[in-house]
Amino acid sequence: MIYFDHNASTPVRPEVQEEMGACLADLPANPSSLHREGQRARAALEKARGHVATLVGASADEVTFVSGGTEGDHAGLIGAALALEKRGRRVAISAIEHHAVHGAAHLLARLGFAVEHLRVGRDGMVDPRAAASLPPDTTVVAVMMANNETGVIQPVAEVAARAREAGLRTLCDAVQAAGKIPVDFEGLGVAYLVVSAHKLGGPKGVGALIVRHGAPFEPLFRGSAHEFGRRGGTENVPGIVGFGVAAELAAREVAAESQRLRRLRARFEAGVRAYFPGAIVHGERAPRLPNTVNASFPGARSDHLLMSLDARGVAVSAGAACASGAVEPSPVLSAMGVPRELAVCALRFSMGRTTSEHEVDEVIAALVESVKAARAMGKSGTGARA
């Protein structure tokens, strides 16, 4: 199996597995317990916190461990909006945010907040000027660091600067960026940042919400005084320890790995252009994550293509959400103005640490066969309704 779906989840690194195994076996206690066993678990937790802080350029005490990107986005957006409620009951999110940010905004709307959406251009980028012209009762703006579907990198520092001038706080979902490109919380100038372990070689089920010193915040989960009072609940010690190891490795390797992935992407895109002159790479001219290619192969519906590649041992994601046989165009591509008939033919190829040149060539070869097969399926009406 050739795994080209690293943006969905990337394999857990062996060093992470090993450390998590040791932790599961040797740290039975609750890190909130005051006895020595508890304090040993606490020490492991705080070591991991330091590694995560280093990876994103934050202070350790700004790091709040959460259960993943989805909780981080919810706790961040809702925690900021509630804390700033007296200033206004309106938040803004970019149109291409992850489902989790849309979900958090949905809950805020349910609670009576107004939600603005920042449009993106055809290149998939948010215009930073949009953050300067929001209604005056807006308190938080959410713009992701890199889009999970297209890989397009957003002008977060510019958005945050404009937002600050307008008196707004910025939340940045850096889930897809961290580990692939350098992330600098301090330099970005955002108030809140979210990262997830399983996108960078750590385990699923753990992430971090970074809250800047002094940034207004109300916890979503209350309990005892866990995580500086920002998140109740017994800490996921083995998961956090694994996250720490993955973050330490990622911080050390991100510059070189980023270059390596960029070369692989160039090789992949050259193959796509050579064999499919009609293919469209979405966000091609924007700055993008070095590992992500989102491309439409006209006439080859993404669900057919995904199945056909899977049968040839290649794992990718559809750029379109497929449910009950109906193919809906991705809201991200729709927001970029990609026409429906092209959007339903989009696939996301995402490479990672295990990807080799040989695999890139194999995927191109499999694509040549699969696009042919998918186009035939589409013509014969095989498969689900479009």
Added chain:
Amino acid sequence: MIYFDHNASTPVRPEVQEEMGACLADLPANPSSLHREGQRARAALEKARGHVATLVGASADEVTFVSGGTEGDHAGLIGAALALEKRGRRVAISAIEHHAVHGAAHLLARLGFAVEHLRVGRDGMVDPRAAASLPPDTTVVAVMMANNETGVIQPVAEVAARAREAGLRTLCDAVQAAGKIPVDFEGLGVAYLVVSAHKLGGPKGVGALIVRHGAPFEPLFRGSAHEFGRRGGTENVPGIVGFGVAAELAAREVAAESQRLRRLRARFEAGVRAYFPGAIVHGERAPRLPNTVNASFPGARSDHLLMSLDARGVAVSAGAACASGAVEPSPVLSAMGVPRELAVCALRFSMGRTTSEHEVDEVIAALVESVKAARAMGKSGTGARA
């Protein structure tokens, strides 16, 4: 080290460690991915769901995986309250609920809901009749299955029956009960139930919220269609797989293990009575978890006693919350009418699968020395302010 703090967290079982290790190594994909790698992860997830359902007597599709008890309590209480908001904006919780339920109620209060508290008697039990006489705009009542500090088992089925008659839904935090006594979601007649893996031999960072078929519910975390639309976010596959193994073992062993722990508790309490005629076991006459003893040793402050036991290699929890050197009586004991001077002398001893008769005897011996030392510390004014 003799570990008598199993209610805080209990060691991960070797079978769980092994299965989690295999999962970390062999299931890299996201279970939402449609390709074969994704479907392999999905299959592991669904197998675990079946085991958790069996443990608590629920259907698999009533099981929602969450990040632990704290999220389960928040998602359950808030999710139910929001879904029932049109009927009323009031919830009720027992006075002795876990911090997490109090936290969820706090957030609801923050959102404009009214919160009632059900009192408990001197034995630490909620009176089921209280659920029948709540204000008519109350929609949900939360009563835990067994208290985490005293182990006192609550009359949840009776509360739920009275609540149903009054048109209310019941949420039951069964975090401390599951794995120690049988839990029967169907038989309890509650609408929502919460369990946590790390209290029953699984890993930290994973739990389940059981939502009865047809029970009103709004998700706290939205995202894609994860967990039957009840909880967004990539599932914590290794944690959930570990939870499944622990649940399978617990379901098989709970009857015998419960008996074994009951004998150990009797031995422990006989020792306490023999050496400390003035000691008070809180909730002694109520039905209690077979593994939990919460006792006050008059004149021996719990923080002093905890330190002294720790120095002798015995790990326990204070029944009182210690922060910054000040000892505050536990709200649970206060709700039971335990006077302050006794409450600040309470310790929680909680046994588990690794506990032996020999350990029980060792703890009694260590207690004899430690109570003496703690009483001396108290008299000399050593340690923190009371």
